[in-house]
Structures are given as C-alpha cells and as structure tokens.
Amino acid sequence: xxxxxxxxxxxxxxxxxxxxxxxxxxxxxxxxxxxxxxxxxxxxxxxxxxxxxxxxxxxxxxxxxxxxxxxxxxxxxxxxxxxxxxxxxxxxxxxxxxxxxxxxxxxxxxxxxxxxxxxxxxxxxxxxxxxxxxxxxxxxxxxxxxxxxxxxxxxxxxxxxxxxxxxxxxxxxxxxxxx
Numbered sequence: 001x002x003x004x005x006x007x008x009x010x011x012x013x014x015x016x017x018x019x020x021x022x023x024x025x026x027x028x029x030x031x032x033x034x035x036x037x038x039x040x041x042x043x044x045x046x047x048x049x050x051x052x053x054x055x056x057x058x059x060x061x062x063x064x065x066x067x068x069x070x071x072x073x074x075x076x077x078x079x080x081x082x083x084x085x086x087x088x089x090x091x092x093x094x095x096x097x098x099x100x101x102x103x104x105x106x107x108x109x110x111x112x113x114x115x116x117x118x119x120x121x122x123x124x125x126x127x128x129x130x131x132x133x134x135x136x137x138x139x140x141x142x143x144x145x146x147x148x149x150x151x152x153x154x155x156x157x158x159x160x161x162x163x164x165x166x167x168x169x170x171x172x173x174x175x176x177x178x179x
Contacts, residue, residue, distance in 0.1 A: 006172040009068050016061050023054045071177040079175055081167045084160050093164055101161060108154045
C-alpha cells in the first residue's frame with residue numbers, strides 16, 4: 001500500500017478511466033479477425049492472448065477503482081469539516097451538497113419568484129403586500145414569511161456552498177489515504 005492525498009487519488013481515477021477506455025477499445029478491435037488474415041499480434045503471443053491479457057488488466061483496473069474509492073470513503077467518513085458553525089463528516093457534507101443543497105436552492109428560488117410574481121400582480125391591481133395581518137388593508141395580500149429572512153437564507157446557502165468547496169479542496173489536498 002502507498003499513501004497518497006485524496007486529490008492525487010481522484011486524479012488517478014481519471015487516468016484509470018482513460019486507460020480503461022483504451023484497453024476496452026483494444027479488446028473490441030482485436031476481438032475477431034477472419035481466419036485467412038494474418039494475426040497482426042502474432043509477435044506478441046497472438047490476438048487471443050493479447051485480448052486475454054487486456055481483459056485481465058481491465059479487471060485489475062476496475063478493482064483499483066474500488067480500492068481507491070473505498071479509501072476515499074473511509075477518509076471522508078472519519079474527517080470533519082466545520083462550515084457556518086455546522087460540523088459534519090466530509091461524507092455527510094458531500095451528500096448534503098449533492099442531494100439537499102440543489103433542492104433547497106430550487107425551493108428558495110421558487111419562494112422568491114412567487115413573491116415577486118405576486119408583487120407584480122398586486123401592483124398592477126393597485127393593492128399591496130403586507131408582512132402581517134395587522135398591517136394589511138382590504139385587498140392586500142399577506143406574505144407568511146419574512147422576505148428579509150428569505151434573502152438571508154439564500155445568501156447563507158451560497159456562503160456555505162462556497163466555503164464548503166474551499167474546505168473540500170483543502171482537505172483533499174492534505175488528507176492522506178492508503179491505497
């Protein structure tokens with residue numbers, strides 16, 4: 001086993017992906033040939049043995065991917081990041097960034113758009129928006145959330161995502177894994 005940073009391991013995964021593509025293409029190219037055509041790989045043991053070696057190499061590279069991904073996962077589960085006062089494992093932050101943040105951003109945008117659309121409609125009719133029923137006049141529409149708090153929440157999620165990206169880059173460059 002060798003130690004490497006997560007950044008280096010991720011770069012290795014990209015390289016493995018490219019190598020796999022080339023090896024698979026080689027296997028496809030030499031999978032068959034007409035019997036009467038001279039074997040172009042006869043000096044290397046023949047097409048059949050070359051294809052068998054490449055298929056073995058493909059399997060070995062695929063296993064390397066699993067090993068590297070597993071080592072990264074273990075590191076991500078055991079290393080913590082603090083962003084905006086919230087502490088989570090890197091693995092949990094990655095799940096949050098991939099599955100929660102986009103949907104939350106979309107919902108916040110829908111809230112903002114709905115309020116803006118209603119404001120435009122109300123202005124067209126000559127009525128107004130009220131933050132509470134106490135301030136409302138007949139014909140006004142009451143907004144049941146604070147627009148200031150909504151803006152703050154939208155800003156905060158952008159801050160968290162930006163900070164998280166920086167923290168992940170730093171951690172990936174400094175955390176050592178065994179692969």
